[in-house]
Amino acid sequence: MNTKAFYKISFLTLYSLIFFNFFSCQGTRGLAENEKLYTGAKINIDDAHISKKEKKELKKGIENNLTPKPNASLLGMRPRVAIHNMISEPEKPKGFWYWLKYKVGEKPVLLSDVNREFNRDIIVNYSENKGYFNTKAKFDTLTKGKKAEIVYNVNPDYRYFIRNVRFPSDSTLVEKAIAETHAETLLKSGDAFDLDVIKNERERIDNELIQKGFYFFHPDNIIVQADSTVTDLHEVELILKVKDDAPQLSRQAFTIDQTVVFTDYDLDEAQRNNYGIPANLDGLEMYNDKFFIDPNNKFNPKIFDNTLPFKRGDLYNRKDHNIALNRLISLGVFKFVKNQFIISDSLNHKFDAYYLLTPKKFKSLRLETLGKTNSDNFVGGEVNLNWSHLNLFRGAEHFTASIFSAFDYQLGGPENSNNLFRYGTRMSLVVPRLWVPFFKPQPGGSFLPKTQITTGYEFQKRTKLYTLGNYNFSFGYYWKENLKKEHEFNPFVASYVSASNVTENYRRQIEKNPYLQRVIENQLIFGPNYSFTFTNTMLPQKNTFYYQGKVDLSGNLSGLITGADAKKNKQVKFFNVAFSQYAKIENDFRFFHKISSHSSIATRLIAGVAYPYGNSIEIPFSKQFFAGGSNSIRAFRARTLGPGRFDSRNNQNTFFYDQTGDIKLELNTEFRFPVYKFVHAALFADAGNVWLVNKNIERPGGEFTKNFIKEIAVGAGVGLRLDFSVLVLRLDLATPVRKPYLEEGKRWMFDKINFNDKNWRKDNLILNIAIGYPF
Template identity: 35%
Template sequence: MNLKKLNNSMSKKAFLGLTLFLAIFLLQACSVKKFIPEDELLYTGADIELDSQDEIANKKDLKNQLQTLLTPSPNAKFLGTRWGLYFHYKAQKEKPGFINKFLNRKFGEEPVYLSDVDPYHTEELLKNRLENRGYFYSTVDFTLEEKRKQKLASISYHATLPEEPYVLEKYRMDNDSLRIYREIKETLSESLIDEGEPFNLSVLKLERERIDIALKERGYYNFSNNFLIFESDTNQYDRKKFDLFLRLKKQVPEEAIKPYKVKRVNIYPNYAIGTDSIDRDTVRYNGRNYIQNEVFFKPEKLDPYILIKEGELYSPTESGRTSRRLTSLGTYKFVNIRYDVLDSISTDSIGYLEANIFLSPLNKRSIRAELQAVTKSNNFAGPHLALTYTNRNLFHGGEILKLTGKVGYEQQLSADSDVGNTSIILGLNSDFIIPRMLFPIIEINSNWFEYSIPKTKISAGFEYLNRTGLFNLFSVSGSFGYIWKANRYITHELNPFSVDYVQLNESDRFGEILKENPFLASSFDQQFIAGLTYSFIYNGMVDASDTHQFFLNANLDLTGNILDALSGGETPKTFLGLRFAQYAKADADFRYHFKLSPEQTIATRLFAGLGVPYGNSDVMPFSRQYFAGGPYSIRAFQIRSLGPGTYKPQGDLSYYDQMGNIRLEANVEYRFPIFQILKGAVFADAGNVWNTERNNLPPGDELTEQQEELIEKGTFSSNFLNEVAVGAGVGLRVDIQSFVIRFDLAAPLRIPWLEEGDRWDPRLTEPVFNFAIGYPF
């Protein structure tokens, strides 16, 4: 036998034996048995068995419901050891030490002993729940299982069910001449109670709530579900069947069984809490009273947001929609809708309400100065000073004007070159938001949009960027579009008009770079970008307590088509003397968060994007191309250090080559708490960028060897999966009420520019450090 192989084999066996010995030793050392008091037994849990002569319908669901009643829950166990309980016991020592205190605070659990369990009370709960599901006359008993030597105890419950549950034969409403009975009967087509189903008390409770909601929508302002009662009748059947009758309880108040109409609607557009609302001027507009001393908000502008109408029945849905619309204006701090019952004759078959809408405004004007620490996706970071002026009701119609001036200095972290790694930024931006949909041709009716009224947003601004030693950029941008929420999850943003113009003044150094790189020069040539953009956002993460949370941001950018139609002549075409870009671009950012607990989450993201130049463009404009790497992308690689494909340029400023019009990326991250505001994460990222053939240089151009390599290695193909970069790492986050400072350390695992077959090359000793603000996804 080969001696070397024998030694290796013996070494492996010795290693495995030592590992097994250490594992057994560790589990024994962490045993909690020695900490359990002499007169106590540690409770290890309970189970329940269901028994019946006939097959139990929905047995799994029924058993799961009964399991929730088996309280308290025992101490958690992992790998044979109750670690939480162990940490708790260790912290009770006379001098527990800092580590034991910390582990107990984060993971410790109070012990659950058999003496903490009341099995007789649990028996009653189980019988009650079985009766609520139609299994009347069930019996429940329990058995204790004690292991005195191990100081453990458990309980087994056994439930004996009758042959079958009581099943509903007929569901009826009592007959009565009252109008409310007729109203209830009209809602029974939407009943949650189905004939032929077993008795279920929880369904009956839900049915009462459903009827209460339906009646309130029909104007029954003072009704309550407590006024309804169900009665059952089993006398007509030999087998286990019953009829169910719904009626009103006796002595229900008169005001609860009649509908109410809104007689008056009063709106206070400039209401201050605690002030008198009587001595003010009243303006009557569109059947409503607008009460204000001076015009703070024009009635004709505010009126479309109010859906409560005089002469109509009370409706909680219309009240909720009105409140939501008014809150969305951004002008008001508080929106309070109060209904007052007006006096009426007791014999009246209908009551009357007065609706009072109190609107407490925010400060109309504000000035805010911010000193910001900025980090960007291109790895530039530095201080910014921003001064913002806001007017929240500019023309007394809820218009919001926001002007922001900024100045900043940035430096690129971990830059490979000493040229172009610092920036000076000056800028002025303005946003004018009108809480109505302005359309140049036809008038848009606000009632076309049920959930919220679209807003018109007009934006304009300019920015001056000095990239030291390379170039100066002066850019002007503007857009006209609409924002509206379809419901609480979905937001649309449509900009029919969007324009960007950039004037580039390059240094000699940057001019040489452009001369040597016609691909880069071509993408910088097209600095006039005008077109249409659309964004769709689905944000299911507004329900922060949901276990499964989804988010989708899809974007469409169509640029240059109108200008192409207006311009004549041969390609390349110009508009106002400027060559314009023409392309189509679409991308989607999909995220899924799985919440293991309130503070533990598995977060995932998939991103896919494609831009296609055509017509007047040979390549995508530089500012519209994709890049990979950095704190918001694949964190094991520096910003713009990946791709396209397997391409790896050499020399200074090579990252300008590393762009593409295709981007694919996938990320997964496990987030967990460490201590108070300090959170931790373990993550993995994968992805890259590529070029399509259309985004390469046109045929016939004289190419350098470097450019030929870029086209060869950077073009997307069916082999793209073999060109994906992979990295993994760990992170720390300081999370202060959703303001997050993030530190990530990641190492490359798969490097696409290496030779095929050698790309899986973990470089754990060459990690990349990332600093950023906010979570990456």
């Protein structure tokens, strides 16, 4: 070892010792003479009567139940306690120093905070609840300097196991119903006695009974007796019974009698005037066995056929109860939804079901404006005027009509030829039922299926280049299978793009770069598409997932009927425009891992392919994939990356970069963590690219080959997110780590990073400003 290396190691060793010693001392700094820092509990279990696995499980359960928890430690240090102790008490319970002391730092947990007798009782109770009857425990306190540890010695007796389970055998209605659920019981012969499992069994039985009309039943109405005298083999017999003092109503199954719907219920007025459920239903409008109170005739009663599953004479059940509420809310026309089940005055064991619905305002007019700028020297804005009606035909049909106008203006562009102006209109009608010819499907879950019809027109003008007109129409269905799964199927989607006013200036550029011709080609696209989405990200789990798969088909049936084959010069045209024929598949998979209640790791994988055939040689420009931009590979500007190793910087196109491909692979990952209140931050890395299915001489190196891994672009960066709950403003600063269009061996950029170089910063520091998280 040379002298220089020796001094380096010596210096690092000394620095580390000083660092560890400093934080170790700071953990107990400021404690009074008689105070001790509580460092945790040690559990010693006498394992004479239990296996190693049982000992491990019992020890873990005891540790989870002891209070309080000691301060978190790192290599024997407690840095959060050290930070807390180093900062003086702030004058006010707010501000930066208070946040640093009590949010970043952590108040020390003292030995005096620990109730040792209480914890000993917890150990005994927990052990016996897990079947270790007659458990004994004692404790001892070990101190060392200013620190203290508590040692609990646990002596569990033999564990008891379930010999058999007896369900009620009486002939009463509720006990018969309980006995009928025995096949799904959680209590199994041979399993260990466990109070938590017994509690779950009572909840299970309650959930079963509530589906059978026992509206007033409760888990506390069930008692589970444990008889340990049946044998001397440490076994118990469990006996399930309905408590003798259980209310009489809890023993009765209820059916639905009358259903009454208030479609214009004013909650505020009802509270002011103290009115509620009418006692007399005489004279009310009736439709399909339901009574309606709708003085202003706002709704067609037919919409409640699919919304309210209860029919007269049906046995009450919680499933249909919740389905009705979810469907009413999903209609999107009610501000408040409330229901009541009232025992009928004239009939025993029957309910009158009341639904009190407060409508929203149906009509609205909204004006939206947007201003934007980006790193390509573009500034622009957009204005949208939207008119909507939530109940167009009195059947909760949502109609929206909008007109919009937008512009993007390039400062300093060549002869201002990059300026873009857009205007157009959109209309949408969403109906809360399926419009299917000759068939009336019934909803089967908590969410109403919907039919959606949309149409629109958009006019685009690039100054001194060309203009485009885009007509589109779609008809389809949307439905949620359950809370996690949803489907969207559009049997017919069509769009027609027409170019005009192409300037000579643009045609001259096409001669230099034939790829630009695709931008102004007339396009006719029609066919079905389907998407499936699964997500459990709404659940309070440590690991959650999101997946969306899409299939887009165009011109397949027409191509089959006409025998179209563009490669053999048999291209078929409709209205003098060749229709597009292709198949496109996209997959978007996301995984979220919670590290703590505030920090997480988010990962996304995108894989897609679009394949042209029959009447098309290439995928329509508007249907291709692209990479780069604020929601993609953030170290590269939007649509500047790829395809493959093609270098768009050498492109003779002086107007704009717009690189696309037929295949896309992309992987993104972020470490997200809070900084201060609504301020959050992220460290991220992105990788991916797009490729072409077929070789293209205009973009050499753009086709997908077995060497595609060598053509992956990589970027990394840091992000700042201002999370205002209703709005997230995101700023991501990224730099390319690997550029696939450079020569092999020179694509990694680590040795070229130079923050002092102005030109390097201009080309390699990409700032993305966006709304919302990237995924």
